[in-house]
Amino acid sequence: MTSLLVGSAAGFSGDRVDAAGPVVDTLVARGLPAVLIFETLAERTLALAQLERRRDPELGYEPLLVEMLEPVLARCLEHGVRIVSNFGAANPPAAARRIAQLARELGLRTPRIAVVSGDDLSSLAMRPLLREAIGPRIDEIEVVSANAYLGAEPIAAALAAGADIVVCGRVADPSLVVGPALAHYGWSPDDWARLGPATMAGHLLECGAQVTGGYFADPGLKDVPDLESVGFPIGEIASDGSVRISKAAGTGGFVTARTVKEQLLYEVHDPAAYLTPDVTADITEATVLEEGRDVVRLTGVRGHARPATLKVNVCHEDGWLVEGEISYAGPGAEARARLAGDIVKKRLQGTLDIRVDLIGAVSVFADDGGRMLAASPEGYARDVRLRVAASHGDRRTAERLAREVTALYTCGPAGGGGVRTSLRPRLDTLSCFVPREAIRAHYEVVTSGKRP
Protein backbone atom coordinates (compact mmCIF):
# COMPACT_ATOMS: atom_id res chain seq x y z
CA MET A 1 0.00 0.00 0.00
CA THR A 2 1.27 3.48 -0.82
CA SER A 3 2.56 5.61 2.04
CA LEU A 4 0.64 8.51 3.49
CA LEU A 5 2.08 12.03 3.51
CA VAL A 6 1.12 14.40 6.30
CA GLY A 7 2.18 18.01 5.97
CA SER A 8 2.13 20.33 8.95
CA ALA A 9 1.17 23.95 8.35
CA ALA A 10 0.83 25.41 11.86
CA GLY A 11 2.21 24.53 15.29
CA PHE A 12 0.20 26.98 17.35
CA SER A 13 -2.39 29.72 17.09
CA GLY A 14 -0.42 32.65 15.73
CA ASP A 15 1.97 30.63 13.59
CA ARG A 16 3.09 31.93 10.17
CA VAL A 17 0.23 31.95 7.68
CA ASP A 18 2.62 31.68 4.71
CA ALA A 19 3.88 28.28 5.90
CA ALA A 20 1.22 26.14 4.24
CA GLY A 21 1.84 27.12 0.60
CA PRO A 22 5.24 25.42 0.11
CA VAL A 23 4.03 22.40 2.11
CA VAL A 24 1.04 21.90 -0.19
CA ASP A 25 3.22 22.42 -3.29
CA THR A 26 5.54 19.67 -2.07
CA LEU A 27 2.68 17.31 -1.17
CA VAL A 28 1.15 17.75 -4.64
CA ALA A 29 4.50 17.29 -6.39
CA ARG A 30 5.16 14.02 -4.55
CA GLY A 31 1.85 12.62 -5.77
CA LEU A 32 1.07 10.35 -2.82
CA PRO A 33 -2.16 10.42 -0.77
CA ALA A 34 -1.75 13.49 1.42
CA VAL A 35 -3.22 15.33 4.38
CA LEU A 36 -2.48 18.83 5.64
CA ILE A 37 -2.78 19.52 9.36
CA PHE A 38 -2.97 22.78 11.31
CA GLU A 39 -2.42 22.52 15.07
CA THR A 40 -3.61 25.74 16.66
CA LEU A 41 -4.75 25.03 20.23
CA ALA A 42 -2.81 25.59 23.44
CA GLU A 43 -4.22 25.33 26.97
CA ARG A 44 -5.05 29.01 27.14
CA THR A 45 -6.19 29.40 23.51
CA LEU A 46 -9.35 27.42 24.07
CA ALA A 47 -10.43 29.48 27.06
CA LEU A 48 -9.94 32.69 25.08
CA ALA A 49 -11.93 31.18 22.21
CA GLN A 50 -14.76 30.29 24.60
CA LEU A 51 -14.86 33.92 25.77
CA GLU A 52 -15.04 35.03 22.11
CA ARG A 53 -17.93 32.68 21.49
CA ARG A 54 -19.86 34.08 24.46
CA ARG A 55 -19.42 37.52 22.95
CA ASP A 56 -20.48 36.43 19.45
CA PRO A 57 -22.04 32.98 18.80
CA GLU A 58 -20.50 32.90 15.29
CA LEU A 59 -16.93 33.31 16.66
CA GLY A 60 -14.76 31.26 18.98
CA TYR A 61 -12.73 29.46 16.31
CA GLU A 62 -9.11 30.15 15.32
CA PRO A 63 -8.88 33.91 14.63
CA LEU A 64 -6.48 33.37 11.69
CA LEU A 65 -8.65 30.64 10.10
CA VAL A 66 -9.22 32.51 6.84
CA GLU A 67 -5.63 33.78 6.58
CA MET A 68 -4.36 30.22 7.08
CA LEU A 69 -6.66 28.53 4.57
CA GLU A 70 -7.05 31.11 1.84
CA PRO A 71 -3.61 30.56 0.24
CA VAL A 72 -4.06 26.77 -0.06
CA LEU A 73 -7.74 25.86 -0.09
CA ALA A 74 -8.08 25.83 -3.90
CA ARG A 75 -5.01 23.62 -4.43
CA CYS A 76 -6.00 21.24 -1.63
CA LEU A 77 -9.50 20.74 -3.08
CA GLU A 78 -8.17 20.40 -6.62
CA HIS A 79 -5.51 17.82 -5.75
CA GLY A 80 -7.36 15.90 -3.04
CA VAL A 81 -5.12 17.02 -0.17
CA ARG A 82 -7.41 16.68 2.82
CA ILE A 83 -7.27 19.11 5.71
CA VAL A 84 -7.47 18.10 9.38
CA SER A 85 -7.25 20.64 12.17
CA ASN A 86 -8.30 21.63 15.66
CA PHE A 87 -8.88 25.20 14.42
CA GLY A 88 -12.54 24.82 15.32
CA ALA A 89 -11.44 25.64 18.91
CA ALA A 90 -14.56 26.48 20.95
CA ASN A 91 -16.87 26.60 17.93
CA PRO A 92 -16.16 24.00 15.22
CA PRO A 93 -19.58 24.37 13.52
CA ALA A 94 -19.01 28.12 13.04
CA ALA A 95 -15.52 27.42 11.68
CA ALA A 96 -17.05 24.97 9.19
CA ARG A 97 -19.56 27.59 8.07
CA ARG A 98 -16.78 30.14 7.62
CA ILE A 99 -14.74 27.66 5.52
CA ALA A 100 -17.76 26.91 3.31
CA GLN A 101 -18.23 30.66 2.86
CA LEU A 102 -14.53 31.07 2.00
CA ALA A 103 -14.85 28.38 -0.68
CA ARG A 104 -17.80 30.30 -2.18
CA GLU A 105 -15.86 33.57 -2.08
CA LEU A 106 -12.98 31.91 -3.92
CA GLY A 107 -15.33 30.35 -6.49
CA LEU A 108 -14.45 26.78 -5.48
CA ARG A 109 -16.66 23.71 -5.29
CA THR A 110 -18.41 23.15 -1.97
CA PRO A 111 -16.00 21.15 0.18
CA ARG A 112 -17.32 18.22 2.18
CA ILE A 113 -16.69 19.39 5.74
CA ALA A 114 -17.01 17.24 8.86
CA VAL A 115 -17.14 18.58 12.41
CA VAL A 116 -15.87 16.53 15.35
CA SER A 117 -17.57 17.17 18.66
CA GLY A 118 -17.96 15.80 22.15
CA ASP A 119 -14.93 17.51 23.66
CA ASP A 120 -16.76 20.54 25.10
CA LEU A 121 -17.79 19.83 28.70
CA SER A 122 -18.50 23.43 29.69
CA SER A 123 -22.29 23.11 29.77
CA LEU A 124 -24.11 22.75 33.09
CA ALA A 125 -25.28 19.29 32.01
CA MET A 126 -21.66 18.13 32.25
CA ARG A 127 -21.07 19.65 35.69
CA PRO A 128 -21.77 16.40 37.63
CA LEU A 129 -19.09 14.63 35.59
CA LEU A 130 -16.55 17.36 36.40
CA ARG A 131 -17.61 17.38 40.06
CA GLU A 132 -16.90 13.67 40.20
CA ALA A 133 -13.41 14.23 38.78
CA ILE A 134 -12.42 17.48 40.50
CA GLY A 135 -14.46 17.51 43.69
CA PRO A 136 -16.40 20.37 45.31
CA ARG A 137 -13.84 22.93 44.07
CA ILE A 138 -15.71 22.93 40.75
CA ASP A 139 -18.57 24.81 42.46
CA GLU A 140 -16.23 27.50 43.80
CA ILE A 141 -14.74 28.52 40.45
CA GLU A 142 -16.04 30.44 37.46
CA VAL A 143 -15.58 27.92 34.64
CA VAL A 144 -14.57 29.49 31.32
CA SER A 145 -13.90 26.32 29.35
CA ALA A 146 -13.79 22.58 29.99
CA ASN A 147 -12.62 20.23 27.27
CA ALA A 148 -11.75 16.57 27.04
CA TYR A 149 -8.87 15.56 24.80
CA LEU A 150 -10.47 13.40 22.10
CA GLY A 151 -8.52 10.87 20.06
CA ALA A 152 -8.06 9.85 16.45
CA GLU A 153 -11.14 7.69 15.89
CA PRO A 154 -13.75 10.35 15.03
CA ILE A 155 -11.22 11.98 12.68
CA ALA A 156 -10.59 8.66 10.94
CA ALA A 157 -14.33 8.01 10.66
CA ALA A 158 -14.94 11.45 9.15
CA LEU A 159 -12.20 10.89 6.56
CA ALA A 160 -13.58 7.45 5.76
CA ALA A 161 -16.94 9.14 5.14
CA GLY A 162 -15.27 11.22 2.45
CA ALA A 163 -14.62 14.49 4.25
CA ASP A 164 -12.35 16.96 2.47
CA ILE A 165 -11.90 18.93 5.67
CA VAL A 166 -12.23 17.75 9.28
CA VAL A 167 -12.78 20.54 11.80
CA CYS A 168 -12.12 19.62 15.43
CA GLY A 169 -12.07 21.36 18.76
CA ARG A 170 -9.92 19.82 21.46
CA VAL A 171 -8.27 16.63 20.23
CA ALA A 172 -4.87 15.38 21.35
CA ASP A 173 -2.35 17.03 19.03
CA PRO A 174 -0.81 13.79 17.68
CA SER A 175 -4.31 12.48 16.92
CA LEU A 176 -4.46 14.97 14.04
CA VAL A 177 -1.91 12.66 12.37
CA VAL A 178 -3.02 9.33 13.82
CA GLY A 179 -6.58 9.90 12.52
CA PRO A 180 -5.54 10.16 8.87
CA ALA A 181 -3.16 7.18 9.28
CA LEU A 182 -5.97 5.06 10.77
CA ALA A 183 -8.24 5.98 7.87
CA HIS A 184 -5.57 5.43 5.22
CA TYR A 185 -4.30 2.05 6.40
CA GLY A 186 -7.49 0.78 8.00
CA TRP A 187 -5.66 -0.20 11.18
CA SER A 188 -7.68 -1.46 14.10
CA PRO A 189 -7.99 1.16 16.88
CA ASP A 190 -6.24 -1.28 19.23
CA ASP A 191 -3.29 -1.94 16.93
CA TRP A 192 -0.93 -0.50 19.56
CA ALA A 193 2.22 -1.54 17.67
CA ARG A 194 1.28 0.83 14.82
CA LEU A 195 -0.52 3.53 16.80
CA GLY A 196 2.58 4.02 18.99
CA PRO A 197 4.91 5.02 16.14
CA ALA A 198 2.16 6.96 14.33
CA THR A 199 1.56 8.92 17.52
CA MET A 200 5.23 9.90 17.75
CA ALA A 201 5.09 10.86 14.06
CA GLY A 202 2.23 13.15 15.04
CA HIS A 203 4.24 14.43 17.98
CA LEU A 204 7.12 15.36 15.64
CA LEU A 205 4.79 17.13 13.19
CA GLU A 206 2.34 18.93 15.46
CA CYS A 207 4.66 21.77 16.45
CA GLY A 208 5.33 22.85 12.88
CA ALA A 209 8.83 24.23 12.39
CA GLN A 210 10.07 22.98 15.76
CA VAL A 211 11.33 19.85 13.98
CA THR A 212 12.78 21.61 10.91
CA GLY A 213 15.18 24.05 12.55
CA GLY A 214 12.71 26.41 14.23
CA TYR A 215 13.29 26.90 17.96
CA PHE A 216 16.72 25.31 17.52
CA ALA A 217 19.25 27.95 16.43
CA ASP A 218 22.03 28.95 18.82
CA PRO A 219 24.64 30.90 16.84
CA GLY A 220 28.12 29.37 17.01
CA LEU A 221 26.75 26.10 18.39
CA LYS A 222 23.69 25.23 16.33
CA ASP A 223 23.49 27.40 13.24
CA VAL A 224 20.42 26.99 11.02
CA PRO A 225 20.34 28.00 7.34
CA ASP A 226 17.76 30.58 6.20
CA LEU A 227 15.72 30.49 9.38
CA GLU A 228 13.67 33.47 8.17
CA SER A 229 12.05 31.19 5.59
CA VAL A 230 12.05 27.99 7.63
CA GLY A 231 10.11 25.22 5.89
CA PHE A 232 7.40 23.29 7.67
CA PRO A 233 7.62 19.51 8.04
CA ILE A 234 6.21 16.66 6.03
CA GLY A 235 5.97 13.16 7.46
CA GLU A 236 5.81 10.07 5.30
CA ILE A 237 4.04 7.47 7.38
CA ALA A 238 4.76 3.86 6.46
CA SER A 239 2.43 0.91 6.91
CA ASP A 240 4.15 -0.02 10.20
CA GLY A 241 3.51 3.49 11.56
CA SER A 242 7.16 4.58 11.36
CA VAL A 243 7.87 7.97 9.86
CA ARG A 244 10.33 9.78 7.61
CA ILE A 245 10.47 13.48 8.39
CA SER A 246 11.37 15.91 5.61
CA LYS A 247 10.27 19.44 4.82
CA ALA A 248 8.72 21.63 2.16
CA ALA A 249 10.91 22.06 -0.93
CA GLY A 250 12.70 25.35 -1.54
CA THR A 251 12.51 26.56 2.06
CA GLY A 252 14.99 27.34 4.82
CA GLY A 253 15.81 25.43 7.96
CA PHE A 254 16.89 21.78 8.01
CA VAL A 255 15.94 18.34 9.27
CA THR A 256 18.75 16.57 11.13
CA ALA A 257 19.04 13.90 13.82
CA ARG A 258 19.54 16.77 16.26
CA THR A 259 16.39 18.70 15.34
CA VAL A 260 14.37 15.48 15.44
CA LYS A 261 15.72 14.42 18.85
CA GLU A 262 14.93 17.79 20.41
CA GLN A 263 11.36 17.65 19.19
CA LEU A 264 10.97 13.94 20.00
CA LEU A 265 11.61 14.66 23.69
CA TYR A 266 9.67 17.94 23.77
CA GLU A 267 6.92 17.78 26.41
CA VAL A 268 7.61 14.10 27.05
CA HIS A 269 7.77 12.92 30.65
CA ASP A 270 8.32 9.17 31.04
CA PRO A 271 9.73 8.09 27.64
CA ALA A 272 8.28 4.61 28.21
CA ALA A 273 4.76 5.98 28.60
CA TYR A 274 3.76 8.94 26.44
CA LEU A 275 0.02 8.97 27.07
CA THR A 276 -2.56 10.01 24.49
CA PRO A 277 -6.23 9.09 24.03
CA ASP A 278 -5.11 6.64 21.30
CA VAL A 279 -2.21 4.70 22.79
CA THR A 280 0.62 4.62 25.30
CA ALA A 281 3.70 5.29 23.17
CA ASP A 282 7.15 4.13 24.22
CA ILE A 283 10.33 5.70 22.79
CA THR A 284 12.88 3.96 25.00
CA GLU A 285 14.12 1.88 22.05
CA ALA A 286 13.56 4.53 19.39
CA THR A 287 16.33 5.54 17.02
CA VAL A 288 16.69 8.42 14.61
CA LEU A 289 18.64 7.97 11.41
CA GLU A 290 19.68 10.60 8.87
CA GLU A 291 18.83 8.96 5.54
CA GLY A 292 19.78 11.91 3.39
CA ARG A 293 19.78 15.65 3.28
CA ASP A 294 16.74 16.85 5.25
CA VAL A 295 15.40 13.29 5.60
CA VAL A 296 15.36 11.66 9.04
CA ARG A 297 13.68 8.39 9.87
CA LEU A 298 12.26 7.54 13.29
CA THR A 299 12.00 3.82 14.02
CA GLY A 300 11.76 1.54 17.04
CA VAL A 301 8.82 3.28 18.71
CA ARG A 302 6.57 0.83 20.51
CA GLY A 303 2.97 1.05 21.61
CA HIS A 304 0.98 -0.26 24.55
CA ALA A 305 -2.70 -0.16 25.46
CA ARG A 306 -4.28 3.28 25.68
CA PRO A 307 -5.28 4.81 29.05
CA ALA A 308 -8.80 4.03 30.33
CA THR A 309 -9.43 7.71 31.02
CA LEU A 310 -9.39 10.91 28.99
CA LYS A 311 -7.67 14.08 30.16
CA VAL A 312 -9.84 17.14 30.73
CA ASN A 313 -8.63 20.72 31.12
CA VAL A 314 -10.87 23.14 32.97
CA CYS A 315 -10.01 26.81 32.59
CA HIS A 316 -11.39 29.25 35.14
CA GLU A 317 -11.19 32.91 36.08
CA ASP A 318 -8.47 33.69 38.57
CA GLY A 319 -8.30 37.39 39.41
CA TRP A 320 -6.02 39.96 37.82
CA LEU A 321 -2.42 40.06 36.68
CA VAL A 322 -0.74 43.45 36.87
CA GLU A 323 2.69 44.33 35.51
CA GLY A 324 4.80 47.48 35.39
CA GLU A 325 8.17 48.22 33.77
CA ILE A 326 10.69 51.06 33.75
CA SER A 327 14.21 51.28 32.25
CA TYR A 328 17.50 52.51 33.66
CA ALA A 329 20.69 52.82 31.59
CA GLY A 330 24.29 53.95 31.88
CA PRO A 331 26.56 53.97 34.92
CA GLY A 332 24.86 52.64 38.03
CA ALA A 333 21.86 51.41 36.03
CA GLU A 334 21.55 48.13 37.92
CA ALA A 335 21.81 49.82 41.32
CA ARG A 336 19.11 52.32 40.36
CA ALA A 337 16.83 49.55 39.06
CA ARG A 338 17.30 47.55 42.26
CA LEU A 339 16.50 50.62 44.33
CA ALA A 340 13.35 51.25 42.29
CA GLY A 341 12.25 47.65 42.88
CA ASP A 342 12.81 48.03 46.64
CA ILE A 343 10.74 51.21 46.67
CA VAL A 344 7.75 49.55 44.96
CA LYS A 345 8.03 46.59 47.29
CA LYS A 346 8.03 48.80 50.41
CA ARG A 347 5.15 50.91 49.13
CA LEU A 348 3.00 47.80 48.58
CA GLN A 349 4.06 45.85 51.66
CA GLY A 350 1.04 44.15 53.21
CA THR A 351 -1.06 44.86 50.09
CA LEU A 352 0.51 42.87 47.25
CA ASP A 353 3.21 40.19 47.06
CA ILE A 354 5.26 41.37 44.13
CA ARG A 355 7.79 39.73 41.90
CA VAL A 356 10.81 41.83 40.93
CA ASP A 357 12.83 41.21 37.75
CA LEU A 358 15.87 43.09 36.52
CA ILE A 359 15.67 42.48 32.78
CA GLY A 360 19.25 42.55 31.53
CA ALA A 361 20.62 41.19 34.79
CA VAL A 362 18.37 38.61 36.51
CA SER A 363 14.88 37.83 35.21
CA VAL A 364 13.37 34.75 33.55
CA PHE A 365 15.65 32.22 35.29
CA ALA A 366 14.61 33.63 38.67
CA ASP A 367 11.70 32.69 40.94
CA ASP A 368 8.55 34.40 42.15
CA GLY A 369 9.94 34.32 45.71
CA GLY A 370 12.92 36.51 44.77
CA ARG A 371 15.49 34.01 46.07
CA MET A 372 17.72 34.07 42.99
CA LEU A 373 17.65 37.86 42.84
CA ALA A 374 18.53 38.14 46.52
CA ALA A 375 21.41 35.69 46.06
CA SER A 376 22.80 37.47 42.98
CA PRO A 377 25.53 39.92 43.88
CA GLU A 378 24.81 43.40 42.62
CA GLY A 379 26.42 43.70 39.20
CA TYR A 380 27.20 46.48 36.82
CA ALA A 381 24.67 45.91 34.07
CA ARG A 382 24.33 49.19 32.19
CA ASP A 383 20.92 48.68 30.57
CA VAL A 384 18.37 47.28 32.97
CA ARG A 385 14.60 47.21 32.78
CA LEU A 386 12.87 46.81 36.09
CA ARG A 387 9.76 44.67 35.86
CA VAL A 388 7.41 44.11 38.75
CA ALA A 389 4.37 41.84 38.68
CA ALA A 390 1.64 40.72 41.03
CA SER A 391 -1.77 39.11 41.01
CA HIS A 392 -4.84 39.76 43.10
CA GLY A 393 -8.50 38.84 43.11
CA ASP A 394 -9.53 42.47 43.42
CA ARG A 395 -8.98 44.68 40.40
CA ARG A 396 -8.51 47.93 42.33
CA THR A 397 -5.89 46.41 44.58
CA ALA A 398 -4.01 45.02 41.59
CA GLU A 399 -4.09 48.45 39.91
CA ARG A 400 -2.07 49.93 42.76
CA LEU A 401 1.09 48.27 41.42
CA ALA A 402 0.69 50.01 38.08
CA ARG A 403 0.28 53.37 39.84
CA GLU A 404 3.37 52.81 42.00
CA VAL A 405 5.52 52.05 38.95
CA THR A 406 4.22 55.12 37.13
CA ALA A 407 5.02 57.27 40.19
CA LEU A 408 8.69 56.24 39.90
CA TYR A 409 8.95 58.87 37.16
CA THR A 410 9.14 61.66 39.73
CA CYS A 411 9.55 59.88 43.07
CA GLY A 412 12.00 57.10 42.14
CA PRO A 413 15.71 56.90 41.32
CA ALA A 414 17.33 59.15 38.72
CA GLY A 415 16.93 58.65 35.00
CA GLY A 416 14.04 56.16 34.92
CA GLY A 417 12.22 56.11 31.59
CA GLY A 418 9.82 54.18 29.40
CA VAL A 419 7.13 53.17 31.88
CA ARG A 420 4.65 50.61 30.60
CA THR A 421 1.93 49.04 32.70
CA SER A 422 -0.72 46.44 31.99
CA LEU A 423 -3.65 44.88 33.81
CA ARG A 424 -5.21 41.67 32.51
CA PRO A 425 -7.75 39.13 33.76
CA ARG A 426 -6.03 35.91 34.65
CA LEU A 427 -7.11 32.38 33.77
CA ASP A 428 -5.98 29.26 35.55
CA THR A 429 -6.27 25.62 34.52
CA LEU A 430 -7.24 22.50 36.44
CA SER A 431 -6.59 19.10 34.91
CA CYS A 432 -8.49 15.94 35.68
CA PHE A 433 -9.35 12.59 34.14
CA VAL A 434 -12.77 11.21 33.25
CA PRO A 435 -13.81 7.70 32.20
CA ARG A 436 -13.61 7.30 28.42
CA GLU A 437 -17.19 6.01 28.32
CA ALA A 438 -18.51 9.29 29.76
CA ILE A 439 -17.47 11.17 26.61
CA ARG A 440 -19.42 10.87 23.37
CA ALA A 441 -16.91 11.70 20.64
CA HIS A 442 -18.52 11.81 17.21
CA TYR A 443 -18.44 13.51 13.84
CA GLU A 444 -21.05 14.99 11.58
CA VAL A 445 -20.79 15.96 7.92
CA VAL A 446 -22.16 19.49 7.82
CA THR A 447 -21.94 20.43 4.14
CA SER A 448 -23.30 18.49 1.22
CA GLY A 449 -20.17 18.75 -0.90
CA LYS A 450 -18.96 15.59 -2.59
CA ARG A 451 -15.36 14.70 -3.36
CA PRO A 452 -15.04 14.37 -7.13
Added chain:
Amino acid sequence: MNVPLYRLAHGRTGDKGNRSNISVIAYRPELFELLVEQVTEARVAAAFEHRRPSRVTRFVLPRLQAMNFVIDEVLDGGVNSALNLDTHGKSLAFLLLSIEIEVPVSLEPMLEGAPQNPN
Protein backbone atom coordinates in the same frame (compact mmCIF):
# COMPACT_ATOMS: atom_id res chain seq x y z
CA MET B 1 39.23 20.85 32.18
CA ASN B 2 35.85 22.32 33.17
CA VAL B 3 33.50 23.37 30.39
CA PRO B 4 29.86 24.41 30.35
CA LEU B 5 27.39 21.68 29.48
CA TYR B 6 26.29 23.51 26.33
CA ARG B 7 29.57 22.56 24.66
CA LEU B 8 28.72 18.86 25.10
CA ALA B 9 24.98 18.78 24.68
CA HIS B 10 21.91 20.59 23.42
CA GLY B 11 18.38 20.54 24.77
CA ARG B 12 14.89 21.97 24.81
CA THR B 13 12.35 22.64 27.56
CA GLY B 14 8.74 21.50 27.42
CA ASP B 15 6.03 22.22 29.97
CA LYS B 16 2.77 20.74 31.16
CA GLY B 17 1.08 22.47 34.06
CA ASN B 18 3.62 23.13 36.82
CA ARG B 19 6.14 20.63 35.48
CA SER B 20 9.07 21.08 33.11
CA ASN B 21 10.91 18.54 31.08
CA ILE B 22 14.34 19.36 29.75
CA SER B 23 16.18 17.18 27.25
CA VAL B 24 19.97 16.90 27.34
CA ILE B 25 21.21 15.44 24.05
CA ALA B 26 24.88 14.63 23.47
CA TYR B 27 26.38 16.31 20.41
CA ARG B 28 28.51 13.20 19.88
CA PRO B 29 28.22 9.61 21.10
CA GLU B 30 31.71 9.87 22.67
CA LEU B 31 30.39 12.46 25.13
CA PHE B 32 27.29 10.59 26.29
CA GLU B 33 28.95 8.62 29.08
CA LEU B 34 30.32 11.80 30.67
CA LEU B 35 26.84 13.27 30.68
CA VAL B 36 25.33 10.21 32.35
CA GLU B 37 28.06 10.33 35.02
CA GLN B 38 27.89 14.02 35.77
CA VAL B 39 24.45 15.39 34.87
CA THR B 40 22.69 13.63 37.71
CA GLU B 41 19.33 14.25 39.35
CA ALA B 42 21.19 15.88 42.25
CA ARG B 43 23.11 18.28 39.98
CA VAL B 44 19.92 19.29 38.22
CA ALA B 45 18.04 19.73 41.50
CA ALA B 46 20.85 22.00 42.67
CA ALA B 47 20.69 24.12 39.50
CA PHE B 48 16.99 24.75 40.11
CA GLU B 49 17.12 24.93 43.90
CA HIS B 50 15.80 28.52 43.98
CA ARG B 51 12.63 27.29 42.25
CA ARG B 52 12.03 24.73 45.02
CA PRO B 53 11.19 21.78 42.75
CA SER B 54 9.52 18.93 44.62
CA ARG B 55 11.21 16.22 42.55
CA VAL B 56 13.70 15.68 39.73
CA THR B 57 13.48 12.46 37.72
CA ARG B 58 16.03 11.45 35.11
CA PHE B 59 15.32 9.12 32.20
CA VAL B 60 18.33 7.83 30.26
CA LEU B 61 17.90 7.04 26.57
CA PRO B 62 21.12 5.40 25.32
CA ARG B 63 19.82 4.84 21.77
CA LEU B 64 19.24 8.55 21.37
CA GLN B 65 22.35 9.48 23.40
CA ALA B 66 20.02 11.65 25.39
CA MET B 67 18.54 12.12 28.83
CA ASN B 68 15.18 13.56 29.79
CA PHE B 69 14.81 15.43 33.06
CA VAL B 70 11.35 15.86 34.53
CA ILE B 71 11.26 18.59 37.16
CA ASP B 72 8.10 18.77 39.26
CA GLU B 73 6.65 22.02 40.62
CA VAL B 74 9.43 24.13 39.16
CA LEU B 75 7.28 26.73 37.37
CA ASP B 76 5.87 28.74 40.30
CA GLY B 77 2.42 27.45 39.36
CA GLY B 78 2.80 27.04 35.61
CA VAL B 79 1.78 28.81 32.44
CA ASN B 80 -1.37 30.42 33.81
CA SER B 81 -0.33 31.23 37.38
CA ALA B 82 3.35 32.17 37.51
CA LEU B 83 4.33 35.83 37.63
CA ASN B 84 7.44 35.11 35.56
CA LEU B 85 7.62 36.73 32.11
CA ASP B 86 8.46 33.26 30.81
CA THR B 87 5.55 31.43 32.40
CA HIS B 88 6.23 28.31 30.30
CA GLY B 89 9.81 28.14 31.57
CA LYS B 90 10.96 27.86 27.96
CA SER B 91 14.29 29.49 28.79
CA LEU B 92 15.15 26.96 31.51
CA ALA B 93 17.04 24.56 29.22
CA PHE B 94 19.75 27.20 29.07
CA LEU B 95 20.03 27.36 32.85
CA LEU B 96 20.66 23.62 32.85
CA LEU B 97 23.07 23.89 29.90
CA SER B 98 25.15 26.36 31.93
CA ILE B 99 26.33 23.87 34.56
CA GLU B 100 30.01 22.90 34.48
CA ILE B 101 31.21 19.49 33.33
CA GLU B 102 34.66 18.05 33.92
CA VAL B 103 36.01 16.85 30.59
CA PRO B 104 39.26 14.93 30.01
CA VAL B 105 41.57 16.88 27.70
CA SER B 106 41.51 13.95 25.26
CA LEU B 107 37.85 14.69 24.52
CA GLU B 108 38.36 18.38 23.82
CA PRO B 109 38.19 17.90 20.02
CA MET B 110 34.66 16.51 20.48
CA LEU B 111 33.32 19.74 22.01
CA GLU B 112 31.14 22.20 20.12
CA GLY B 113 31.67 25.94 20.04
CA ALA B 114 34.61 28.01 21.19
CA PRO B 115 36.09 28.14 24.68
CA GLN B 116 34.25 30.55 26.89
CA ASN B 117 35.09 34.21 26.61
CA PRO B 118 36.18 35.25 30.12
CA ASN B 119 34.05 38.40 29.80
